[in-house]
Amino acid sequence: MILxxxxxxVIVYVLxxxxSGWNAIAAPSGKNLSPAGEDLxxxxxxxxxxxxxxxxxxxxxxxxxxxCSRKCLDTFADEQREP
Ligand SMILES: [Zn+2]
Incomplete structure (x- = not known):
């Protein structure tokens, strides 16, 4: 029967x-998170x-x-050493 x-x-569509509405609510929305959910x-x-x-x-x-790298760390350390 077609009906x-x-x-x-319709039931499948509503479900x-x-x-998909639940997924949108459950998705993390933090702006400071990398794709893996790690802190940046x-x-x-x-x-x-x-x-x-x-x-x-x-x-x-x-x-x-x-x-980000050893190079930047060294640059920072050099800046701290100057008077
Ligand atoms: Zn850097």
Whole structure:
């Protein structure tokens, strides 16, 4: 019977809409997250954002600074040494 088939299609369509609506609500919306959901940190030298796990770390005055590369870390260390 054609009517039963149409009702079935409508039910499937409505269920699909509800499920995709839930996914949109459940999706993370943090702007400071990388695609993997990892926190990004700003390099104070070149101002690029790098994932925490990929960053070079330097502890300074109780704070941890993050750099995109060893080169930026060295640049920062050189700047600190100057009077
Ligand atoms: Zn850098």
């Amino acid at each position: 039963k088939l149409l009702i079935g299609i 699909y809409k509800i499920v 940190v700003e390099d104070p030298i070149c101002h690029t954002y790098v994932p925490v796990s990929d960053a070079c770390r330097l502890s300074r005055a109780g704070k941890t600074l993050y750099f």
